[in-house]
Amino acid sequence: MISEPAIVTAKIMVLASMHRTRALISCVLLAVVLLMPLAQASSGEQTKFKRIPTQFIAALGDSGANSGSGAQSWGLWQIDPGMRGVWLDNYEKLQAADGVAPAQWQFDGEDWWLEENGLIMEKPNFPIPPGKYVVTGNREVTTVLTVHPKDNDGEQRWELDFGAKLYDVTHLPCRSARYTPATSGISCSPARAQQSAFPVTPGAVMPAVQGCNKQDYAVLFVIGMAVEN
Numbered sequence: 001m002i003s004e005p006a007i008v009t010a011k012i013m014v015l016a017s018m019h020r021t022r023a024l025i026s027c028v029l030l031a032v033v034l035l036m037p038l039a040q041a042s043s044g045e046q047t048k049f050k051r052i053p054t055q056f057i058a059a060l061g062d063s064g065a066n067s068g069s070g071a072q073s074w075g076l077w078q079i080d081p082g083m084r085g086v087w088l089d090n091y092e093k094l095q096a097a098d099g100v101a102p103a104q105w106q107f108d109g110e111d112w113w114l115e116e117n118g119l120i121m122e123k124p125n126f127p128i129p130p131g132k133y134v135v136t137g138n139r140e141v142t143t144v145l146t147v148h149p150k151d152n153d154g155e156q157r158w159e160l161d162f163g164a165k166l167y168d169v170t171h172l173p174c175r176s177a178r179y180t181p182a183t184s185g186i187s188c189s190p191a192r193a194q195q196s197a198f199p200v201t202p203g204a205v206m207p208a209v210q211g212c213n214k215q216d217y218a219v220l221f222v223i224g225m226a227v228e229n
Contacts, residue, residue: 049224058124058217063167067159071147075124085119091190116175118198134224141168174219177206188212
């Protein structure tokens with residue numbers, strides 16, 4: 001039987017190797033390692049993870065950061081929002097349905113989202129709940145993201161295990177942006193989006209829309225979560 005310290009050591013070695021060799025080990029294999037019971041070296045306590053249907057985090061922060069604050073502004077889609085989205089060229093139909101999408105989510109004209117192919121998406125749930133998430137960008141790195149509870153000032157800190165950076169666990173082909181009115185009384189509408197700007201190149205910023213403020217978000221895949229002992 002593999003000892004708990006050996007599992008942790010193997011996890012560190014796999015992540016380090018992936019940074020050096022660029023995908024010699026698949027994300028699938030790495031996920032298997034990460035979803036084993038993990039020993040927390042600092043406290044001696046054990047954290048167990050379970051595999052879940054893929055969820056999606058909308059994250060903000062320096063792509064080169066390993067930790068930071070501001071996770072209270074991160075969102076979580078528990079279901080793939082692209083699969084439930086509405087194409088830009090069907091926006092008039094969405095309006096005619098009083099903003100109710102075929103998947104039964106409600107469009108908000110003051111706060112709406114687009115993805116890289118030109119699909120209007122439902123909002124994620126804000127804020128992301130505190131906890132430990134197994135995250136990946138479906139490239140080289142899979143690791144554990146810890147989101148801490150809010151502090152007395154309402155700030156939530158976050159950190160990635162073993163030196164991983166936010167960029168490492170960002171799924172580059174998935175792009176998402178949030179659009180809100182730039183000025184009160186001025187229309188910020190999907191009807192003003194340039195459909196020729198889609199699809200968006202992986203890693204590129206999302207297109208601007210006239211009359212709107214735009215906030216780009218990184219997208220992280222969540223493939224596992226910590227469970228209580």
